[in-house]
Ligand SMILES: Cc1ncc(C[n+]2csc(CCOP(=O)(O)OP(=O)(O)O)c2C)c(N)n1
């Protein structure tokens with residue numbers, strides 16, 4: 196959409212229309228609401244001053260970039276936001292050439308801009324990267340790695356710091372406090388303008404004074420941090436005053452050096468119900484625009500997160516050695532009530548997964564029992580810290596890995612696909628996974644006194660399996676849920692529920708069902724016995740096939756010299772998993788129970804024809820007959 200020729204009034208109207216479009220679609224599809232509404236005016240300013248056809252537009256996390264999508268040929272397609280096969284909730288160059296880079300994890304934008312600036316310089320092109328990064332995303336160390344180089348190399352980059360004084364929840368830490376210094380408010384602005392106009396009237400000789408005065412102002416604005424790093428700072432400006440945004444971005448662009456434009460915005464701007472520091476409106480499901488009420492009442496089984504939250508609260512009330520940390524996801528991980536109740540034992544460290552992981556190590560060393568609550572996908576950001584600061588020291592930190600498996604509409608940057616594969620190779624790590632409410636509670640109780648690094652993974656939303664009791668956990672011990680004939684279903688975590696559901700579609704075939712419980716260490720004794728009794732194994736686990744549960748079992752067969760057991764894995768193939776409702780994505784991957792039942796039947800038919808055990812399984816009739 197060409198907007199450079201629009202008047203300020205027309206740009207105001209456009210902002211209104213964009214907000215209405217966002218509200219219309221997000222109220223129907225769900226998505227990120229308050230971040231996107233708050234960024235509309237700044238994004239209009241970006242498109243007015245820069246050229247998205249040549250300048251790299253880089254959004255940090257990019258959850259706030261809906262207005263950018265609406266301004267770049269996706270107005271109609273926006274109806275398909277976050278739906279399977281529709282447009283993503285994040286930037287994606289495969290979706291549009293106006294999206295410079297994929298994102299979804301925070302704090303990568305300035306590094307991307309530095310890289311782009313290097314390429315532009317090497318190619319001698321007239322292009323300038325423009326970044327939007329939120330105040331919450333400024334808490335991650337990666338930002339300072341990038342600023343450190345940028346301030347030194349002085350590449351022309353314009354960074355818009357979209358400061359709405361919110362992360363998902365209230366931002367924590369010195370950086371956010373620094374950015375929202377009191378003097379950066381309207382009072383300071385007025386005083387600064389008055390002083391500048393006064394100084395302009397002074398005689399030539401007074402310029403030295405003016406300079407000093409101007410510098411002293413910088414001491415009381417958030418600009419100093421950046422200025423000291425060699426990055427020009429402009430602001431704070433009103434991030435909803437489009438003419439002022441345009442004027443400031445034009446100045447920043449003309450400076451030909453790295454510049455941070457600090458814009459103060461209101462999260463949720465334009466939709467009164469969502470305006471302000473309201474965590475709920477960061478990411479929402481479908482809702483009634485008039486009332487703001489969710490359209491889908493969250494009925495049904497408790498989510499795994501709720502089980503985690505309630506159980507840890509109960510455990511923490513009885514054991515003051517239990518401590519915990521979240522990296523800016525207090526609500527999503529269920530730690531919010533613990534942060535409130537035990538502020539001296541539970542911490543939100545901001546978007547700082549590396550720091551969250553490492554800082555728990557000394558607590559374990561000092562005799563505490565730390566729980567690091569973190570999404571599978573975000574733990575990737577603290578991977579070396581798991582190895583270097585937790586496993587190598589062999590200290591008893593428990594990683595409560597939420598969102599393990601397919602997460603749905605957040606798509607390829609957020610799927611919890613890799614934690615089994617990336618944690619299993621690490622020495623001293625123990626990996627376990629519950630599959631329903633009671634097993635999860637028992638797993639957490641087991642974790643409290645487990646003295647070494649431990650990873651417990653669990654899915655987004657409710658477990659697939661119903662709730663029933665299981666034996667207490669013992670390290671490395673699996674549990675055979677039911678005996679069967681010929682075929683063994685090996686379930687791990689939520690995969691146990693999937694195995695149980697799949698078995699229901701195979702009436703006459705009564706597979707044995709194993710709850711593996713630990714993928715490291717394996718229950719070698721029981722697995723040896725099962726390999727003697729069951730020659731066809733099917734693996735149900737919600738993670739990548741490579742390095743996952745089937746890989747672990749194949750390694751086990753190899754080490755034990757076990758032959759003649761066929762193993763089929765229903766884990767994820769070697770590709771990124773797209774966005775969409777979880778059930779729809781699973782259907783696309785052929786992982787719904789009815790689909791898996793067909794695959795089992797086909798496999799058995801094939802193997803019986805190949806001189807298997809003489810029985811023929813008819814997948815249509817779902818019957819077994821003697822060959
Ligand atoms: C590495 C990483 N950790 C956590 C998240 C989850 N997350 C997504 S947006 C967000 C808050 C971002 O706050 P801010 O940058 O201020 O953007 P705003 O939504 O306020 O515009 C968080 C914590 C993430 N995307 N990436």
Ligand SMILES: CC(=O)[C@@H](O)[C@H](O)COP(=O)(O)O
Nearest residue numbers: 256258299478527598605655
């Ligand atoms: C943008 C981002 O990374 C978070 O808002 C994420 O979308 C939260 O995911 P959940 O909705 O699973 O908590």
Ligand SMILES: [Mg+2]
Nearest residue numbers: 329330331361
């Ligand atoms: Mg923010």
